[in-house]
Amino acid sequence: MKPFAPSVSADLGASRRRTSGYAAYAFAIMFSINFLNYMDRYVFTGASPIIGQELGLGLDQLGYIASAFLIVYSLGTLPFGIWADRTRRKNVVALCVAIWSLATAFTALASNFIALFLSRMVLGVGEAGYYPAGTALLSDYYSRKKRARIMSRWGAGTLIGLMVGFILGGFIAGLGKGSWRLAFLISGVPGLVLALLAWRLREPRRNEADEQEEMEEEQVGEQQELKEGRASSDPVRAHLKSVISVLVYLLGGFIVGGTVCSLVLKNWEVILVFSAIGLVLVGAIALLAIGGLLLVRRWQARIIQAQETDAEVGEPEIKPLAGAALTTSSSPADDGQRPSFSWRRLGQDFSSLLRIRSLVVLTLVQTFAFYAQGASVTFLPVYLHQKDALGLTVGQAATLSGVVVVIAGIAGMIIGGYLADILNTFHPGARILVCGIGFLLCAPSFALAVTVHSTTAFMIFFFITAMLILLYNGPCTAAIQDTVPSALRASAVALALLLAHLLGDAFAPSLIGVLAQHFDPTHGGHFAHDLAGQDLRLALLVTCVPMLVLAGLVGIVGARWMKSDVAAAQRADALAQVQRSGAAMA
Template structure:
């Protein structure tokens, strides 16, 4: 049977498109509650089990690595099969695994459960953006992706607050908290199985719709992506941001407790407010600014410019938050850091679906996940935990830290023996500077200017 001829792109999203956006956004909220509540529970898990920072960092990294390794597989499936049904399977897996983590009786069981959460969330995060791209025209995708991504800080905030209060021993405890937050997703999975599958590329130009009908092999698809310089710089810039943000969010409750002197509940409340207000407003403002800038600049340079500026500037408040001892200063700077970082979140995801052809969007999102976690928080979570444990071990043994660490810590006004997490987290402002530079290089790529055909 002959494929239908490409048609003119639809200029307006339908009411059903907004229903899909609302559904996927609410599910993304649940996704990130399940993901970040574990970080809030780390102090409680540590107190009950005696696991070290290095061991808990390994658990965090297990989720990240499995999430990363599964993403290309779901990217391949998402470009070929019904995306709603695939997403339903992912929701079911991550919800069941979150609940299972509450039943873990050993470090290995906890690690396996969190790794299984990574399987389900890789499915969702990889497939959902391409589904949204086929429901909305290009001119609105920046805002749409920002609305979808705004649930990251809201979900993180809900995770911090719920974890801080429900996870306390005098409340439900960390085990029952994981059971409580995991079960609702089992019901949500049913809804996604019935989402309509739109024609791929229906909201794009006729030439791009024609490309969507082309069958591309696994290796050829990745070859096209790697030869798209704009896409590659987007992946690398996003990876540098994830290196910084992933470590900050995972270790922030323990950092504010051990290095800043806050209680578990106080730390999670502060982080929850910073994430939900700073992150949400940053995401939404980023969507409006990205679309506005992109209408004034050729190609997709507006999105690149916004990502470069917001990512680079975020290094300043993050550094101040790490070295300050004044509560309102480090709390305000944490807020500003999250606000600036999340400004670029929607635009960066918009770049991924705008720089590649419709039949490669899910593959491109899957490869993005690999890049940001292999070079991002897949390294930084465990690295920060290892550095902190190493420095604390030297202090316990009465041995001095390495000279370079002592010098950097002294220059920053930090103690390498008592503020070990603050010293380890000093890597994060550096990563944000690198992110700004990489997005800046992407701004100069021919694909960003529209000089090169989509891959």
């Protein structure tokens, strides 16, 4: 047996390198597409003050255009998600990228409200199918243990795209009359190249990464398991690296954000204030993290004893979800495709998904949070440009909107992924809990951001707001994938997005525009530089803050159900694997 062990280890190591290398390549393509997704979406937002002036549009019309995209996007996610669960997901991704890229390029030809309205609707069709199919595809390249961090890093592409879209739209639109059209051409054409690269990706088998990880753990043997058990027996040592990463990203985000804001505003006091706040937060979090991990070490013996007791008693039998793994079978190509479409099976699938309590909780959390996100991001450049708010130029407003949201958002996403993975060791519902806590803390920060009249104070509070409001991204996406059988992952994402966007941010821009016009005592008489001024501040305050509070409370209360939902999904996947093995042997 001794001569055989090194061979198994060598083969296992080579297999891991090949798999991880291709997964990294696929991640790079998906990250680039995610970047382009949000750049194409928000180049319009960055240029909206100039577009509104040239085409004679008011805030209500800009809100209707934003809602047109979001409504079509929301309604389109469900059919595309169902399709993605029954075909090769890479092909769905490639088709959707091509559609939205063409729609973005053709926006340059728009000359009135109707043309913009229709082009943004087509953009929504293309982007609707990417996220459900892309999430499910990426989840089968990476195992459950790495999923939250991978999803957080993938989500960072959305923020970089948002920043570039804001800056590209605002900067090019400010060059001269009609120059905003060039921004749509620049952002639309590269998507056709990425569509081709996505089409050539290898389609992974459903649940491939989790099954491969289980096989590798079995092949390693008891000796390696014992070694890993000793290495990870100390929770302080196991998570110290992750805690340090969280602190580094937090402090780095504040320093970079403060530097950029100082350069744009030409006020060097901003970076000093940002750095000071970053240091205070890092110190506070470091003390809390070290104290918490030391406390866990004291409780470790009690936790291990409880786990041993649970193992002796046995887990209660959890029935697999009806219509999920029971209806799963491999295609003739063995790529994990699901059977052909039928209304009966579709009803079974959605009935199964709606019985997953964690999925319902995450959908509600995203519904409330999406309202606040959609409303604030849509009107942020206009708000900063208005004279009664901060009175910045179009270029400054677009640059600060993009840079602050991106730097703070990337830090928040990565921190959220690390926190969820750290806390998940001690609390089975940690991923949902991190989402809820982030939104609850975000509410007072958001309220302060839209009530202060100082540019420096606004940037500080909005930086904190953007960081907290995007903590949810990786943990929420990973939680949905963890609590749903692998055969229904794209459908689950599509269902959650449909309900969350349709009930959350689809009508948020329109509502904010109407409320702002209603709250404006002068009806656009003198507030803004070049755009009819409405009271955006009050409209954002009275709607977004309560939504964030509701999102936080639902997430904190609903975290309790994740443990049982994850166990049910794992059993459903195990049963599906047994059925596939039996079918292959037959």
